[in-house]
Amino acid sequence: MPELETALRQLGREVELPATPDIAAAIRPRLERPRSWRRPVLVAIAVALVAIGAALLVPPARTAILDWLGLRNVSVVRVPELPGARPLGRLDLGERVTPADARRRAPWLLVPDDKPDAFYVDDSVPGGRVTLLWGAASGPRLLLTETTGRAYIQKVVLGDTNVEPVDVGDAGVWFRGQHVVMFSDRNGVFHDTRSRLAASTLVWQLGGLTLRLEGDLTKEQSLRIARTVG
Amino acid sequence: MVSRPQDESALVERARRGDEQAYEELVRAHQGIAFRTAYLLAGNASDAEEAAQDGFVKAYRALGRFRAGSPFRPWLLQIVANEARNRRRSTGRRAALALRAAAEESSGDAAPSPEGVQLAGEDRERLLAAVNSLRDEERLVIACRFFLELTEAETAAALDIRVGTVKSRTSRALEHLKEAYA
Numbered sequence: 001m002p003e004l005e006t007a008l009r010q011l012g013r014e015v016e017l018p019a020t021p022d023i024a025a026a027i028r029p030r031l032e033r034p035r036s037w038r039r040p041v042l043v044a045i046a047v048a049l050v051a052i053g054a055a056l057l058v059p060p061a062r063t064a065i066l067d068w069l070g071l072r073n074v075s076v077v078r079v080p081e082l083p084g085a086r087p088l089g090r091l092d093l094g095e096r097v098t099p100a101d102a103r104r105r106a107p108w109l110l111v112p113d114d115k116p117d118a119f120y121v122d123d124s125v126p127g128g129r130v131t132l133l134w135g136a137a138s139g140p141r142l143l144l145t146e147t148t149g150r151a152y153i154q155k156v157v158l159g160d161t162n163v164e165p166v167d168v169g170d171a172g173v174w175f176r177g178q179h180v181v182m183f184s185d186r187n188g189v190f191h192d193t194r195s196r197l198a199a200s201t202l203v204w205q206l207g208g209l210t211l212r213l214e215g216d217l218t219k220e221q222s223l224r225i226a227r228t229v230g
Numbered sequence: 231m232v233s234r235p236q237d238e239s240a241l242v243e244r245a246r247r248g249d250e251q252a253y254e255e256l257v258r259a260h261q262g263i264a265f266r267t268a269y270l271l272a273g274n275a276s277d278a279e280e281a282a283q284d285g286f287v288k289a290y291r292a293l294g295r296f297r298a299g300s301p302f303r304p305w306l307l308q309i310v311a312n313e314a315r316n317r318r319r320s321t322g323r324r325a326a327l328a329l330r331a332a333a334e335e336s337s338g339d340a341a342p343s344p345e346g347v348q349l350a351g352e353d354r355e356r357l358l359a360a361v362n363s364l365r366d367e368e369r370l371v372i373a374c375r376f377f378l379e380l381t382e383a384e385t386a387a388a389l390d391i392r393v394g395t396v397k398s399r400t401s402r403a404l405e406h407l408k409e410a411y412a
Contacts, residue, residue, distance in 0.1 A: 004375065011357050012377030016330045018275040020265040023282050024257040030287045031250045103280075110287070113316045168375055169291070206291060 074153045075212045087197050093131045094122025106130045112229045125183050126150040142215035149208045152184040168226045172204035174219045246293040257286050264310045266386050285310030304387035311388040315378035316339050360410035368403035
């Protein structure tokens, strides 16, 4: 038997395997960690204040507690009544692309173990936004949205909506129940025409990425999926 | 080159504290074996490359859960191999690729093995055919143990089976090879 093992080892040296690509260089941008939180937070506060005043038209006296939950690019505004917002429509997600195209246009994209049914890219969100969809486009079972540090997300929640910090990635927050979600445009402004109604959502930060997972899931199910992403 | 273990735990510790350069050194030390393992499991170079990239990124994010002082390579190979398996599953391809010998002329230039054995062309083809005729699970265990020269623990991590299963499957595969190759 040792003879056979020796022959196998020798054969292994002669088996054709492709050359190893430079993986270290390829993943360098994906390892980036947040270096400073102050400036983005200040920008986000400014952006959020503009949004509260200009876009949402929430009466100033009745607004608004901003919750900063350790997510650099996400602000939370509590309101007594949700502003009118459309339910999810296909256009909200952007352009449908192939998985390869999504990776090309967003090299930082993380894809969970369970492969999505569709990929969408929206270039109108600063830095690009990719949405992975499971289920039918007309009634998605699950959405995973990924944006970079250049995009800001605002969550408008009712006073009693459960907003809870959770342990996932660098920082995470669980939003239980319906709320309104808005993505900033290139100028950092939120428009109510671009807002939509969202179901329970897990938002978390991984290095330079902000991820949000939305679907009809419990907190535990969402966390389990989130932890397979990265 | 693989760093000495004490250097490696220092690198892991630095990477765990967010030192990207330390992690890059770890990636450079292990990208070869990670890519080749992914290639065996995914069956093609582009899926293997993606699997290795995603695996290294996930491992970096998961360093907080890595048990300090334990060997890094099996842990990493487990993550990368899992990525590779998922890619293969999602495309519905068969479990392991058929291995091919490198072209004759390049094998002539290959460094002589430590054992001083060179397989004659005909023996090589016959042994390779025997390996390729094994069931997927046996071919993979042979490829991990003898072609990639992974340890039993690393093979177990890469194939997501127990060390005991690696041992029994290897000896069964060797028996089958012996029959086919004798």
